[in-house]
Amino acid sequence: MTNKDYTVRQEQVARFAKAMGHPARIAILQFLAKQTTCYFGDIHEELPIAKATVSQHLKELKDAGLIQGEVETPKVKYCINRDNWQIAKALFCEFFDSCACKKESCCK
Amino acid sequence: MTNKDYTVRQEQVARFAKAMGHPARIAILQFLAKQTTCYFGDIHEELPIAKATVSQHLKELKDAGLIQGEVETPKVKYCINRDNWQIAKALFCEFFDSCACKKESCCK
DNA sequence: ATATATGTTCGTAACTTTGCGAACAAGAAA
């Protein structure tokens, strides 16, 4: 009898993917990656949504571990969490490769 | 004045990510990738959820373009949509690389 | 003490997601 529960790995990939599952959050991540300064205000300015909503999206990215924040009163500086970023990257690469799906094993 | 709308690329990455944002759907994709046969029943057997729910998840993956189905009465055969899979893979790779985030540009 | 600047949190509304069992559909078999 096989175990039907999801693996930790599956949960982790899904968790990262879910955090990336909104265009605003993708935009935030891309913006953070190319900036030397990364204050909340800069991020907000870049997006077509209210600051309360931006804050909410940032919280989700932080909860997923993809970014981190640092208070520099009166501003807040955000940036990619590079450790977890590498983990996510590796998980996704592995995932896409494991699902390489040989020609013969697929419906045409 | 900068354009604050999301790019097509951002929307597309988010769309794929969202489809992958649930452990059941990750499990389905991984299962499909390693099977030569891939009937609905096999997938359902592998998961801890009711068939109605499995069907729903499969529909979402299909809508996102990550899988495709084919009726083989009375069964339904599912598989990875390899064309879109390659597109998704490329988008994610590009995304993770573009967000490489040089040491100097991040808060420590 | 008040005012200003910057973000977060609260409260709320509308919508979406996840999950289930029951009902349905479609073809094969009895």
Add this chain to the structure above:
DNA sequence: TTTCTTGTTCGCAAAGTTACGAACATATAT
């Protein structure tokens, strides 16, 4: 025709997401 098998769709409930403005928090400047 009736029954069986296989999946999908329906209807519903519970929970989560997305978005906003208003209120709040905190530290600095006046």
